[in-house]
Amino acid sequence: EIVLTQSPGTLSLSPGERATLSCRASQSVSSSYLAWYQQKPGQAPRLLIYGASSRATGIPERFSGSGSGTDFTLTITRLEPEDFAVYYCQQYGSSPRTFGQGTKLEIK
Amino acid sequence: QVQLQQWGAGLLKPSETLSLTCAVYGGSFSGYYWSWIRQPPGKGLEWIGEINHSGSTNYSPSLKSRVTISVDTSKNQFSLKLSSVTAADTAVYYCARAPPTRYCSSTSCLMKGGYMDVWGKGTTVTVSS
Numbered sequence: 367e368i369v370l371t372q373s374p375g376t377l378s379l380s381p382g383e384r385a386t387l388s389c390r391a392s393q394s395v396s397s398s399y400l401a402w403y404q405q406k407p408g409q410a411p412r413l414l415i416y417g418a419s420s421r422a423t424g425i426p427e428r429f430s431g432s433g434s435g436t437d438f439t440l441t442i443t444r445l446e447p448e449d450f451a452v453y454y455c456q457q458y459g460s461s462p463r464t465f466g467q468g469t470k471l472e473i474k
Numbered sequence: 475q476v477q478l479q480q481w482g483a484g485l486l487k488p489s490e491t492l493s494l495t496c497a498v499y500g501g502s503f504s505g506y507y508w509s510w511i512r513q514p515p516g517k518g519l520e521w522i523g524e525i526n527h528s529g530s531t532n533y534s535p536s537l538k539s540r541v542t543i544s545v546d547t548s549k550n551q552f553s554l555k556l557s558s559v560t561a562a563d564t565a566v567y568y569c570a571r572a573p574p575t576r577y578c579s580s581t582s583c584l585m586k587g588g589y590m591d592v593w594g595k596g597t598t599v600t601v602s603s
Contacts, residue, residue, distance in 0.1 A: 367535075394584060399575065401589035410568055410593035411519065446484075454519055458575060460587035462534040463520040 370466035389455035399459035476501035496569030507587030
């Protein structure tokens, strides 16, 4: 199974700053089948990005995804207060689908 | 707007069978795959398996021997059963919708679920003696 490693584990930034989150796969993710989710405490995950770079319905333009092969990035250009949460990447290019361990984005 | 409403027993004893159901409201049932995902306390997400309206299933190999996912198209519902639970199965269990994704080999293509775009609110399941 593909292991996804997210870095950093915790990212401390201020509103208005730019956030760059990394997701590295143990083997190539076929067809760039990689998604990103945001999860706030006590809530279900919310889909942000699929296909490595396609924004889900209703997701603000400040969220963008990039990458291919084994290295993927989620970028949030100007952090809003509501963006502080845990972010997970997920690959669905091979079975079983797997998730990264998460990056916590906290207010500095 | 699609909504997923899930329910089931929240407290189980070791060796019992976990049983959860998820109802789909407000959207197409037949065009998607319907998934279960779990999250142990303070930990990350684990995909359990999925089913489509025809009853075609895919399971995580690590849980396959204990998992059954079924569908009731007359009610737009799908269900999860996990047998012989232990404390390690304590988690929040989510149901979710997965749009069909195309997977191709050199000789053929098939459709399965991929990413999950609509999620239920989650059900906390605790296994304790």
